[in-house]
Amino acid sequence: MKGSLAIDVALLVSDSELTLLRKRNLDLLKSYPDGFSFDETHFPHVTLIQRFVKTSDLAQIIECVQEIFLRFAPLPIEVTGARLGGTTINYAIAENSRLRDVHETLMKNLADFEETEGAADSFFNGDEPVRDRDVEIVGSFHSSQSLTRYYPHITLGVGREAIYEKPFTLTLSRVAICQLGRFCTCRKIFWEQALS
Numbered sequence: 001m002k003g004s005l006a007i008d009v010a011l012l013v014s015d016s017e018l019t020l021l022r023k024r025n026l027d028l029l030k031s032y033p034d035g036f037s038f039d040e041t042h043f044p045h046v047t048l049i050q051r052f053v054k055t056s057d058l059a060q061i062i063e064c065v066q067e068i069f070l071r072f073a074p075l076p077i078e079v080t081g082a083r084l085g086g087t088t089i090n091y092a093i094a095e096n097s098r099l100r101d102v103h104e105t106l107m108k109n110l111a112d113f114e115e116t117e118g119a120a121d122s123f124f125n126g127d128e129p130v131r132d133r134d135v136e137i138v139g140s141f142h143s144s145q146s147l148t149r150y151y152p153h154i155t156l157g158v159g160r161e162a163i164y165e166k167p168f169t170l171t172l173s174r175v176a177i178c179q180l181g182r183f184c185t186c187r188k189i190f191w192e193q194a195l196s
Contacts, residue, residue: 012045013170022037032157049146074195077169078167082164087183089158116139130181178190
């Protein structure tokens with residue numbers, strides 16, 4: 001592995017609930033084929049934190065995250081609708097104190113592992129070239145998307161037009177540490193654990 005990694009500590013939906021997300025993602029791909037499809041290397045998720053870390057610190061990071069989620073039950077979330085977010089369409093999530101608390105705990109407990117800079121080669125090396133914007137998003141997560149600016153969501157796909165989605169509930173049943181790819185998608189799972 002390279003010297004640094006672009007990682008996401010994320011909550012993943014249960015396998016039984018993937019069908020809906022895959023269908024809505026596929027609908028977007030019909031209009032925007034330059035997007036991504038949810039498959040065995042693209043995981044729909046709710047980001048808890050993103051950052052660049054040293055590859056050599058990954059084992060310690062896994063231990064730390066494992067300890068935080070030792071007794072963390074599956075988490076039902078309410079999707080309030082869909083909204084545009086730059087070049088993507090996201091499912092917005094209602095305010096959830098457990099989600100916010102675990103985000104803040106991870107920000108605090110993993111602070112020492114944060115690298116201030118990363119590059120395209122820190123990302124998943126696959127068939128989708130990483131954008132400069134992806135490097136910028138991960139590098140600025142701490143200052144622009146965390147704590148009081150934390151906006152939990154599920155990126156559904158690439159799109160530039162609003163879509164309608166009535167509110168519904170999903171259950172987040174796994175926690176994972178993933179390597180990020182193009183559009184900051186979770187591409188490779190380094191470690192995962194079922195919530196119980």
